[in-house]
Amino acid sequence: MTKTAVRARPALLANWLFLVACMVIVIVTVGGITRLTESGLSITEWKPVLGALPPLSQADWQAEFELYKKIPEYIEINGPAGMDLEAFKTIYWWEWIHRQLGRLIGLALAVPLAIFAIRKMIPQGYFWRLFALVALVALQGSFGWWMVASGLETRTDVSHFRLAIHLCTALILLGGLIWTALDLRALAKGNERPARMTAIAGWTGVILFVQLLLGAWVAGLNAGLASDSWPLMQGRLVPEVDMSQGFFWAATHDPFLIHWMHRWWAWVAVGALILMARRVKRVNRPASIAIYSAFGIQILLGIATVMTGVEFHLAVLHQLVGALLVAAYAWGAHTLGRTA
Template identity: 65%
Template sequence: MVAQDIPLVGGGRPLALARWLLVVAMMVFAMVVIGGITRLTESGLSITEWKPVTGAIPPLTLEQWQAEFESYQQIGEYQQVAGPAGMTLGDYQFIYFWEWAHRLLGRLIGLAFALPLLVFWMRGMIPAGYKPRLLALLALGGLQGAFGWLMVRSGLNTEMTDVSHFWLSIHLLTALFTLAGLIWTARDLRALPRGIGPARVTSLGLLVALMLFVQLLLGAWVAGLNAGLASDTWPLMQGRLVPEADWSRGALWAFTSDPYWLHFLHRWWAFAVLAVLVVLARRLRPLDRRASVAIHSAVGVQILLGIATVMTGVDLWIAVAHQAVGALLVTSTAWGIHAVGQRR
């Protein structure tokens, strides 16, 4: 029997809100995928200014394109990498498109969240206790945009040829945390008409979330430092299990900035995450079999794609698929942790 979206006692249309949040979650997922393409095609620094309104319109004339290209030519990425490689205006237009599309989708997500939220609020459709959570999700979206610009700005000088991998990780992890929050809130709202209260985070759920967070952080640093290119073999690196890393700058630098060591940590921490996700999935089987299957499927495909990304020398579309399935893994894990912690 399909649940009807009838108003709750005291007001609220939880199923309508849940459907809206799931649509926004799909848009955030697309944002993560396009962000991966932007990163892998070295497109992130192609637009050197942040224009929240007028920036939604790309250059329309040859003169406007030349002006944008000249601005790009002032930064280190062009002077040290793209320029010596012989970048043409057509090449620049290709990377400009991906960064523009990434920013445009960010604007559309903001509108898709803020405008319906205002309508739901004014019509009294938000159930009691959910307004602060929805405002927090709106604030996360705003922070995501700010972190994105701070990330881009970190690479806009003549010395840098890329953005800071620290800012890249903050930008990506904020998006994934927002995605998990949208899924969690939507599932709370879907359960509300059946008299089921908000889910809690269990000790198992917290352990899984923390271990997955570490893996996502390592993955973001690997992407930001192009550390996926540190090895094209698996399971060995440089013909050995543990690669040679630069420890001369101290352990802190090695654990946060050495490409070989981060690549090594990312590829093997994945199996620790696999173990706890299997435990979570098995716990889910009698509670929500679909969530269990989703977690098993996502983590299995993700590990295979990670290995394929390494062995193909970071092939563009395999690496994009790796990031996309990573976002699906976050989604299925949030679903699973929610199901385990639901107050029945």
């Protein structure tokens, strides 16, 4: 056994990654609040270092407000509605918290990774996997600003495509953190073979990803407001849809069709998750229960969110449980990958 192997601390690293995964769940939830409160465009500049400090004086606050007054969201929506400085501060703080959490997650990954690497505590074959997770956080920050930039010049909101990329990247990061942490935990128990993706977990992951993508589009287009009834929309099973620019355009832009696809593709995802959870149950009952619980609660929250006209607290919980569902899926997929 090499000196590096002796000094490796896989259990410690696994706990570290689980902690960061919890932080990602928190930031995904805060991101949902930021979207629901229309706070995402309140900070109109990207300052990776200086942006960590909020306005510290009345003059600083006024300067930030003046920058916000130049963008279409204020000119066309909030300005005519009478937004004052105090109202601006509310949306500013939510976006500021969201960005600080992103910075904190980056530091929580990069700094310990550097320390662990210097002290040779990283097991062989894991450094580049961990480095990839750090790189993904940096990429996520870039996607976040790219998303915000889409709403600063001609639009009154951000691009729903860019919002989807931003959210889905965070959820992929969450899955990667949990998967790697579980590999490290298994290594600490003497199992050196990393888990691999099985066919059923892979297909379930693709189906779940489509549902998450549609959910992000629903959020970006405020398509949750397209209907407050379930299972019918506008008194019909299939709502009226604008097909004047073709089906592909409608399927990616029309809020009624996207809402409809999100509510019914959910059942395809449920079917796939049930099949996967049944396999998982044979070897890891708690992981199976986690999958069943997550998608069951998520379905109920989704229906409740629609029927209450996107009530704020229900919508936030819907996003939170969506992240927990990804975590449960990663746990179950890893379980299958260890036994294959």
